[in-house]
Amino acid sequence: MGTTVAVQVRDLHKTFGSIHAVDGVSFDVLQGEIFSLLGPNGAGKTTLISMLWCLLKPDSGDALVIGHSISIEPQLVKASIGVVPQEVALYGDLSARENLLFWGKMQDLRGIPLARRVDEVLEVIGLVDRQRDRVSTYSGGMKRRVNIAVALLHKPALVIMDEPTVGIDPQSRRSILDNVKQLRDQGMTVLYTTHYMEEAQELSDHVGIMDHGKLVAVGTQRELVASVGELDRIQLRLSELTEGLLKTWKTIEGIRDVTSEDGVVTVFATDSNRVLPRLFESAAAAGVRIVSVDVQEPNLEAVFLHLTGRALRD
Numbered sequence: 609m610g611t612t613v614a615v616q617v618r619d620l621h622k623t624f625g626s627i628h629a630v631d632g633v634s635f636d637v638l639q640g641e642i643f644s645l646l647g648p649n650g651a652g653k654t655t656l657i658s659m660l661w662c663l664l665k666p667d668s669g670d671a672l673v674i675g676h677s678i679s680i681e682p683q684l685v686k687a688s689i690g691v692v693p694q695e696v697a698l699y700g701d702l703s704a705r706e707n708l709l710f711w712g713k714m715q716d717l718r719g720i721p722l723a724r725r726v727d728e729v730l731e732v733i734g735l736v737d738r739q740r741d742r743v744s745t746y747s748g749g750m751k752r753r754v755n756i757a758v759a760l761l762h763k764p765a766l767v768i769m770d771e772p773t774v775g776i777d778p779q780s781r782r783s784i785l786d787n788v789k790q791l792r793d794q795g796m797t798v799l800y801t802t803h804y805m806e807e808a809q810e811l812s813d814h815v816g817i818m819d820h821g822k823l824v825a826v827g828t829q830r831e832l833v834a835s836v837g838e839l840d841r842i843q844l845r846l847s848e849l850t851e852g853l854l855k856t857w858k859t860i861e862g863i864r865d866v867t868s869e870d871g872v873v874t875v876f877a878t879d880s881n882r883v884l885p886r887l888f889e890s891a892a893a894a895g896v897r898i899v900s901v902d903v904q905e906p907n908l909e910a911v912f913l914h915l916t917g918r919a920l921r922d
Contacts, residue, residue, distance in 0.1 A: 612639040614766055614797040615660065619669035622655050629655040631821035637799055642792045644808040645801045646908060647818035648920060653801040654694065657768050661691050674765045690759030692769040696751045700744035704735055704754045707743060708761065715762045729757040732790065734783060749780020756787060766797045773807065785810060805908045805920055817912055824915045829908060836914040838906030839864055840880035844873045844887070847897035853890065860886045880905065
């Protein structure tokens with residue numbers, strides 16, 4: 609991942625009647641990263657990215673997508689990006705290959721280069737063996753994978769994916785998440801929307817948290833967690849519990865508190881990776897064996913709850 613900015617969003621606004629769907633949103637997406645917009649349904653994610661792919665015009669503000677203004681150069685923006693919408697946009701009576709050939713021609717691809725590119729994207733989505741079957745016979749997850757392939761045909765600099773795993777089976781979801789990471793590993797920039805915290809945590813280089821049309825926080829997962837002061841929780845079971853050891857642990861740098869209940873010691877620390885070796889060293893010095901360890905790092909659910917006062921799925 610480099611430091612070149614692929615997308616610059618500056619003070620975008622969009623209203624529908626009395627509803628302020630996008631309210632002064634600004635952020636940057638770096639080239640070659642996965643940037644996830646995380647938020648509940650109705651947060652404004654789809655409205656925001658619909659402006660970025662020039663489906664909707666902003667009321668005010670602007671964005672540069674691969675160096676082109678969405679307000680002044682929408683055709684150049686559209687030529688630079690691939691879009692995976694929430695709804696499947698395929699012809700059920702055609703096979704996956706026929707769909708890809710059709711949409712490739714809509715993107716001015718022809719002949720042998722188009723056929724080769726169709727072969728490549730079918731390989732990416734793992735549907736080479738089903739490419740000649742009608743799309744109407746596919747599962748929902750398989751259709752969404754073909755949707756992704758359509759967006760990749762013209763080798764865009766940026767792919768925008770809007771909730772691509774909603775309503776599909778776990779195996780197809782796993783395949784799509786792996787596809788997204790593969791695209792990033794190949795140098796492509798991905799702007800990804802989701803209301804699944806687990807997806808944002810697994811995929812993202814940076815996360816923007818949206819709620820009620822506003823971008824309430826943006827950063828890496830570690831930065832977001834640190835910004836709200838959440839601590840790692842390390843739960844340990846010991847061969848024996850000694851007050852001396854607990855007192856020693858409380859003095860270790862990076863440990864904020866140590867509690868004990870029902871034979872389980874809980875250590876609250878700023879960084880579990882740095883603290884764990886010290887815990888083991890001091891336990892060994894005291895002749896105490898650590899029987900089990902469970903590390904619970906603060907997650908984006910905790911960040912969202914802290915920032916909005918409600919759980920992500922409320």
